[in-house]
Amino acid sequence: MYDVAIIGAGVTGCAIARELAKYRLSTCVIEREEDVCCGTSKANSAIIHAGYDAHPGSLKAKLNVEGNRLMDGLAQDLDIPFRRNGSLVVMTRDNDPDVLHRLYEQGQANGVPGLRILDQEEARQMEPKLSEDVIAALYAPTGGIICPFELTMGLAENASANGVDFFFNAPVASVERVSFPSSSQSSQNENHIAAPFFLIKGKAPSLRFEPSGSANSSNSQTASDPDLRLDSDGSFSIHARLLVNAAGLYADLINNQLSSRRLHIVPRRGQYQLLDKSAGGHVDKTIFQAPSKMGKGVLVAPTVHGNLLVGPTAEDIDNKEGVNTTGEGLSYLAETASRSVAEIPFREVITSFAGLRAHEDGGDFVLGPCEDVPGLYNASGIESPGLSSAPAIGRMIADQIAEACKAQIKSDFCPVRRRVTDMGQMDLADRNMKIAENPAYGRIICRCESVSEGQILEAIHRPLGARSLDAVKRRTRAGMGRCQAGFCSPKVMEILERELALAPDRVTKHGPGSEIVCGENKKI
Numbered sequence: 018m019y020d021v022a023i024i025g026a027g028v029t030g031c032a033i034a035r036e037l038a039k040y041r042l043s044t045c046v047i048e049r050e051e052d053v054c055c056g057t058s059k060a061n062s063a064i065i066h067a068g069y070d071a072h073p074g075s076l077k078a079k080l081n082v083e084g085n086r087l088m089d090g091l092a093q094d095l096d097i098p099f100r101r102n103g104s105l106v107v108m109t110r111d112n113d114p115d116v117l118h119r120l121y122e123q124g125q126a127n128g129v130p131g132l133r134i135l136d137q138e139e140a141r142q143m144e145p146k147l148s149e150d151v152i153a154a155l156y157a158p159t160g161g162i163i164c165p166f167e168l169t170m171g172l173a174e175n176a177s178a179n180g181v182d183f184f185f186n187a188p189v190a191s192v193e194r195v196s197f198p199s200s201s202q203s204s205q206n207e208n209h210i211a212a213p214f215f216l217i218k219g220k221a222p223s224l225r226f227e228p229s230g231s232a233n234s235s236n237s238q239t240a241s242d243p244d245l246r247l248d249s250d251g252s253f254s255i256h257a258r259l260l261v262n263a264a265g266l267y268a269d270l271i272n273n274q275l276s277s278r279r280l281h282i283v284p285r286r287g288q289y290q291l292l293d294k295s296a297g298g299h300v301d302k303t304i305f306q307a308p309s310k311m312g313k314g315v316l317v318a319p320t321v322h323g324n325l326l327v328g329p330t331a332e333d334i335d336n337k338e339g340v341n342t343t344g345e346g347l348s349y350l351a352e353t354a355s356r357s358v359a360e361i362p363f364r365e366v367i368t369s370f371a372g373l374r375a376h377e378d379g380g381d382f383v384l385g386p387c388e389d390v391p392g393l394y395n396a397s398g399i400e401s402p403g404l405s406s407a408p409a410i411g412r413m414i415a416d417q418i419a420e421a422c423k424a425q426i427k428s429d430f431c432p433v434r435r436r437v438t439d440m441g442q443m444d445l446a447d448r449n450m451k452i453a454e455n456p457a458y459g460r461i462i463c464r465c466e467s468v469s470e471g472q473i474l475e476a477i478h479r480p481l482g483a484r485s486l487d488a489v490k491r492r493t494r495a496g497m498g499r500c501q502a503g504f505c506s507p508k509v510m511e512i513l514e515r516e517l518a519l520a521p522d523r524v525t526k527h528g529p530g531s532e533i534v535c536g537e538n539k540k541i
């Protein structure tokens with residue numbers, strides 16, 4: 018029986034897992050996808066917000082500012098690309114003239130440091146490509162940009178290295194609070210009433226169990242593991258004393274199985290255009306427009322890897338899987354972005370994508386113990402600024418759980434994790450030394466992003482290692498370049514086949530059901 022089970026391996030679940038790993042508690046994370054960071058955490062604006070957007074007194078306001086403050090230390094410990102590039106909210110003649118003052122006052126109340134309102138000239142000096150229509154701007158020096166994949170994976174890998182188990186390809190179908198011994202408990206317990214616990218069930222024919230700290234672990238689960246029961250049809254059940262609901266868009270479905278305090282989460286789609294690195298220097302700061310009831314509006318921002326990002330739209334839709342882009346949405350972006358930034362080189366678009374905000378009807382994060390279900394902790398309704406707030410959400414939930422269980426701090430928690438070697442960040446001498454040590458670092462697999470075979474091997478053979486093309490991409494950037502994997506995909510597939518002893522038709526893009534080839538069509 019685990020002390021704590023967390024449903025969801027997005028940035029929220031992984032941040033909570035890492036904080037819980039600081040305590041003497043047995044913890045697992047259960048994720049329906051094949052990897053961490055497959056939900057909203059992988060498709061967003063990647064901004065670490067300063068914290069002036071949310072209403073004073075809200076959880077969003079408090080945790081955004083605290084998360085922002087914690088980010089430098091976390092990025093250093095977990096080796097996450099993060100840059101405080103600062104942000105501007107620009108005002109044009111069409112906007113309500115009070116908008117910047119309102120945001121400024123809100124920021125002051127939330128405790129955001131260094132906010133300043135700039136006139137037209139100062140704003141343009143800071144960002145020469147601002148549109149002619151911009152007449153003033155709110156400057157926030159603590160705004161930042163981050164790699165959301167590395168943030169989520171760094172938290173997860175570090176949690177794993179410190180004792181947290183992960184289950185992948187494990188969609189939870191039902192959760193139940195049980196207050197009697199179940200048949201799966203040991204016979205010693207049969208004659209007395211056990212403390213209530215959560216019974217978490219699902220069907221996972223290809224469940225992948227990653228016990229803590231396991232590098233190179235095989236894909237087979239351990240049927241003998243006392244915390245997990247797996248039947249021949251792939252049904253699994255996991256027992257835990259406490260349950261954390263960090264299931265993103267599906268957190269309402271998990272909560273509503275247990276609590277009469279219903280949640281309702283609407284997917285609010287945000288579409289983006291991502292431009293090539295040749296356009297990455299078009300702006301330096303993150304350029305926001307005036308916010309609306311639907312969100313912070315369309316931004317133009319550099320990414321930590323040197324691309325330019327334009328988006329998102331904000332459309333409420335019915336489909337929790339509706340991550341498609343639309344012609345209408347993408348045209349809206351081009352038209353709207355030009356109100357704040359001039360001459361955006363849209364010819365340099367290399368891809369478009371969409372993410373879904375988990376918008377809860379109440380409008381704020383839903384965090385902490387659920388009033389009518391002892392042992393259930395919600396981390397639900399985590400829309401923006403969820404990425405920025407993740408370090409603070411992790412601390413808040415873990416502290417609440419540790420206090421409730423009177424859990425002791427572990428003395429051997431190691432806060433440090435290193436990401437896959439980034440050859441691009443090395444000088445020539447270091448690069449040559451690395452290649453001399455291991456020639457695989459000299460074999461370039463992804464030309465656009467200069468990713469070597471050595472880096473891909475590292476991505477596969479590390480705790481919570483990559484098992485698919487997209488998982489390799491998130492860890493190394495192989496496939497994220499200008500050709501969008503046209504050249505490097507077959508090569509990465511070959512490496513996955515070889516290293517994981519997979520038949521070619523078992524290599525997937527993003528887990529079971531996304532196999533890339535279906536067989537041979539010609540003998541060579």
Ligand SMILES: Cc1cc2nc3c(=O)[nH]c(=O)nc-3n(C[C@H](O)[C@H](O)[C@H](O)COP(=O)(O)OP(=O)(O)OC[C@H]3O[C@@H](n4cnc5c(N)ncnc54)[C@H](O)[C@@H]3O)c2cc1C
Pocket residue numbers: 024025026027028029030047048049050054055056057058059060061062063064065066187188189190263264265266267268285286287288329372373374375396399400401402403404405406
């Ligand atoms: C368009 C857009 C732009 C954004 N921009 C920013 C930004 O710039 N800055 C910022 O701070 N925030 C931003 N956000 C918000 C931020 O991305 C989210 O708040 C954050 O990623 C939410 O993380 P999460 O872990 O709660 O959810 P997710 O990342 O969605 O993780 C939930 C996980 O639960 C899993 N799951 C669901 N149901 C089950 C089940 N039944 N069984 C097992 N697993 C399950 C899912 O597969 C998923 O992996 C943005 C969001 C969007 C959509």
Ligand SMILES: O=P(O)(O)OC[C@H](O)CO
Pocket residue numbers: 062064311312313314316328329331374400401402
């Ligand atoms: O549109 P929002 O308010 O959900 O914010 C999304 C990002 O944080 C900024 O683009």
Ligand code: FES
Pocket residue numbers: 462463464465466495496497498499500501502503504505506
């Ligand atoms: S070669 Fe990998 S993205 Fe182009």
